[in-house]
Amino acid sequence: MFKIGIGPSSSHTLGPWRAAQSFCAKLSRNGLLQSVRSVRVLLYGSLAKTGRGHGTDIAVQLGLCGEDPVHFAVDQIDARMRDIAQMKEIVLGGVHEVAFDPREDIEFLMTESLPFHPNALSFLATMQQGDDFSETYYSVGGGFVVQEGESLGGKQAVQLPFPVDKSSDLLHWCMKTGMAISEVVLENEHSWRPEAETREGLLKIWEVMRDCIYRGCHSSGILPGGLQVKRRAAELNNRLTEGRPYTNYEAWIAAIRMGGADFRYIIDWVSCFALAVNEENASFGRVVTAPTNGAAGVIPAVLHYYICFCDGKDPDRIIQFLLTAAEIGSIFKKGATISAAMGGCQAEIGVSSAMAAAALTECLGGTQKQALMAAEIAMEHHLGLTCDPIGGLVQVPCIERNTMGAIKAITASQLALQSTPDFAKVSLDAVIKTMWETAQDMSHKYKETADGGLAMHIPLSLSEC
Numbered sequence: 260m261f262k263i264g265i266g267p268s269s270s271h272t273l274g275p276w277r278a279a280q281s282f283c284a285k286l287s288r289n290g291l292l293q294s295v296r297s298v299r300v301l302l303y304g305s306l307a308k309t310g311r312g313h314g315t316d317i318a319v320q321l322g323l324c325g326e327d328p329v330h331f332a333v334d335q336i337d338a339r340m341r342d343i344a345q346m347k348e349i350v351l352g353g354v355h356e357v358a359f360d361p362r363e364d365i366e367f368l369m370t371e372s373l374p375f376h377p378n379a380l381s382f383l384a385t386m387q388q389g390d391d392f393s394e395t396y397y398s399v400g401g402g403f404v405v406q407e408g409e410s411l412g413g414k415q416a417v418q419l420p421f422p423v424d425k426s427s428d429l430l431h432w433c434m435k436t437g438m439a440i441s442e443v444v445l446e447n448e449h450s451w452r453p454e455a456e457t458r459e460g461l462l463k464i465w466e467v468m469r470d471c472i473y474r475g476c477h478s479s480g481i482l483p484g485g486l487q488v489k490r491r492a493a494e495l496n497n498r499l500t501e502g503r504p505y506t507n508y509e510a511w512i513a514a515i516r517m518g519g520a521d522f523r524y525i526i527d528w529v530s531c532f533a534l535a536v537n538e539e540n541a542s543f544g545r546v547v548t549a550p551t552n553g554a555a556g557v558i559p560a561v562l563h564y565y566i567c568f569c570d571g572k573d574p575d576r577i578i579q580f581l582l583t584a585a586e587i588g589s590i591f592k593k594g595a596t597i598s599a600a601m602g603g604c605q606a607e608i609g610v611s612s613a614m615a616a617a618a619l620t621e622c623l624g625g626t627q628k629q630a631l632m633a634a635e636i637a638m639e640h641h642l643g644l645t646c647d648p649i650g651g652l653v654q655v656p657c658i659e660r661n662t663m664g665a666i667k668a669i670t671a672s673q674l675a676l677q678s679t680p681d682f683a684k685v686s687l688d689a690v691i692k693t694m695w696e697t698a699q700d701m702s703h704k705y706k707e708t709a710d711g712g713l714a715m716h717i718p719l720s721l722s723e724c
């Protein structure tokens with residue numbers, strides 16, 4: 260669920276980047292890389308319609324170069340793109356130069372779509388000798404990629420001690436063992452790697468989220484893409500801290516805690532954290548998919564709220580939060596979707612809000628049933644939320660929408676903590692099923708195509724008046 264990468268979109272940036280890396284790796288494994296003469300990339304469906312705004316063209320070029328989204332220096336992106344465009348060459352897999360003109364060799368097929376999934380892309384390699392080589396991939400949301408012929412669920416070779424497909428399975432294991440949700444997840448994760456590695460990985464993920472919040476709260480200016488959106492997190496941070504400069508994260512967070520617990524003060528900070536992450540995301544900054552890039556601000560904002568205002572400084576609590584959140588996201592992925600191209604924004608902001616709500620509830624001492632109830636409440640009030648990014652950019656409504664997802668998660672958690680889940684009328688599984696049916700009924704205009712909603716009414720470079 261949590262992948263370190265580069266903004267602005269997990270399905271349109273990180274997924275295509277990973278697909279391009281996989282294509283190069285396959286060429287290499289088959290001993291074909293050095294024989295490639297030129298490469299073309301075809302983008303279909305939603306990747307074609309909103310790919311420019313989401314940086315899909317940039318992502319595939321960096322992936323073809325063999326660069327890794329976890330480590331690639333984000334301040335090098337513009338220079339690398341300029342080099343490729345000027346030289347009309349790309350160094351495939353970082354080792355073999357081939358002819359490549361991005362203007363001609365990346366095709367945005369606006370009217371074509373492949374039946375398996377709306378986010379499809381094909382790579383075609385022309386060889387010096389012999390048959391050409393091609394592969395098709397699908398970016399299915401959250402940075403996950405499947406190759407043509409694979410199932411959406413991917414491969415599940417590992418036998419888990421507590422297999423979970425639905426929230427009822429998760430509750431069953433919790434009731435049977437008495438373990439918290441995070442403990443069940445940690446046991447399952449142990450099937451893949453030692454516990455210490457899981458803990459270390461989760462703290463690394465939090466470190467990237469935390470740095471992203473801090474950077475976003477201290478960066479001003481206009482977001483790229485032509486919509487002329489002004490960054491707001493830094494201004495809000497400045498107002499809340501009354502203009503006092505803090506030279507490092509620790510000093511800054513101590514000052515935030517000292518500011519008190521007034522309702523509006525806390526809400527302003529939660530909004531500020533979410534805005535910060537998503538402004539970084541919109542600027543091609545380093546973020547963590549949670550479960551996607553467009554919704555990357557909700558979970559860090561709620562976790563940072565927990566750390567700042569609920570005494571959640573202990574690293575074990577941060578691990579607990581992320582484990583619980585990840586399991587809820589995984590249940591949504593299995594039972595519905597985390598791809599806006601399949602389910603609209605309910606699949607992004609709605610899912611991230613549900614993940615955060617459950618995690619916060621467990622960390623605040625709620626029962627397993629209350630945590631699942633919180634996830635249910637958070638999603639119930641995102642059902643039907645459409646995806647209509649203006650200009651295909653992950654900026655409006657996306658950035659503000661993360662603040663809404665975070666606030667709803669905190670409210671849902673609080674409501675669940677004050678409720679008796681045995682009296683709840685709607686289960687988490689029922690709301691996931693409803694979300695999936697709503698996704699199937701939703702017009703394609705509202706599934707990351709920028710063909711409907713706000714995207715039709717607000718032109719690029721012009722503000723609404």
Ligand code: SF4
Nearest residue numbers: 553599604607646657
């Ligand atoms: S509207 Fe929602 S789903 Fe669509 S790009 Fe923005 S955040 Fe993602």
